[in-house]
Amino acid sequence: MGERKSKEPCKKEACDIQACLTKNNFMPQRCLRVIELLQSCCERCKYNSTHCGSLSGLLEMSAK
Template identity: 50%
Template sequence: MPYKDPCKKFACEIQRCLKENDFQESRCLHCIENLRKCCVTWKPHSISCSGIDIESKDRNIDGAKKSDRNAI
């Protein structure tokens, strides 16, 4: 039986969303969060989770913690 990546559909949703929204990442945060949630469970078994920071729920799109931005 062929291997099926459990998070691939979420990675594809991100690509589709970015294309439909002129690659404005801020418009696809919901898709990114869906992939992150999948990767929390399936990262060891999903190639789609390579490079995904599953601890970054409290981060914005530029990687800074939201709480850190308020301190500036």
């Protein structure tokens, strides 16, 4: 069997954001770096991950 790409290429980044938000009292402006990492991942996989759906909401929240 060859290497198969994960069906969820951005799962790690999404989990990192959840951990960061939990640690920082759900203040997305404190998690900009991990949010940017998820955005980069979503761009790389052409948003072909269920974890990219929440990205726009996170970006809106972090801008506040």
